[in-house]
Amino acid sequence: MPANRRKSRVDMPLRKRETPAIMSTAPTPPRSTQTLRAEHEKMLTSLHAIAERVETLGEQTTPQQMGLAREVLEFVRKQIVPHARAEEYTLYPAADWAAGEGSRITEVPRFEHQLIARRCEALDKAIQAGSSPGRLMHLCYSILGLIAAHLVTTEEVVFPYLDKGFDPVRFEKEVMTPLRVERGAKR
Numbered sequence: 001m002p003a004n005r006r007k008s009r010v011d012m013p014l015r016k017r018e019t020p021a022i023m024s025t026a027p028t029p030p031r032s033t034q035t036l037r038a039e040h041e042k043m044l045t046s047l048h049a050i051a052e053r054v055e056t057l058g059e060q061t062t063p064q065q066m067g068l069a070r071e072v073l074e075f076v077r078k079q080i081v082p083h084a085r086a087e088e089y090t091l092y093p094a095a096d097w098a099a100g101e102g103s104r105i106t107e108v109p110r111f112e113h114q115l116i117a118r119r120c121e122a123l124d125k126a127i128q129a130g131s132s133p134g135r136l137m138h139l140c141y142s143i144l145g146l147i148a149a150h151l152v153t154t155e156e157v158v159f160p161y162l163d164k165g166f167d168p169v170r171f172e173k174e175v176m177t178p179l180r181v182e183r184g185a186k187r
Contacts, residue, residue: 032171098165
């Protein structure tokens with residue numbers, strides 16, 4: 001084949017379609033995880049608000065610095081820990097089932113819970129020791145960053161398996177109802 005003919009094929013612009021593409025007008029089915037996605041969005045909003053305050057930690061008095069660091073711990077204890085406990089109890093077993101036998105899809109999110117707990121212990125010790133503002137900021141940001149990454153991982157990696165494996169009615173019955181019960185039992 002002549003070189004110029006080959007070149008002309010490669011360099012030729014793509015032809016426009018003769019007929020317009022048919023776009024699907026079918027509504028997208030509701031996601032089983034929509035309630036949890038909304039909950040994650042609320043948590044992220046709270047997380048970002050706390051993170052903005054942490055930015056000013058170095059400009060505050062020592063008691064204010066310690067108070068802000070304690071606020072991060074309270075956020076974790078009141079919002080994240082119950083959420084994580086419920087995930088461990090009901091959401092992750094459902095995700096493992098939906099991903100298939102032998103799946104290890106929830107190993108990383110489960111480990112992230114441990115990392116968050118370790119960082120919270122370190123922050124608690126730093127508060128008790130009266131650590132420097134830089135140390136407090138570092139620990140606060142690491143906790144908040146881990147939580148934000150965990151929520152994104154859950155939404156982008158775990159939730160798609162749940163959305164595929166459960167219709168909304170079954171998800172509500174088998175996952176969300178036990179999740180709510182678990183949260184209520186541990187308060």
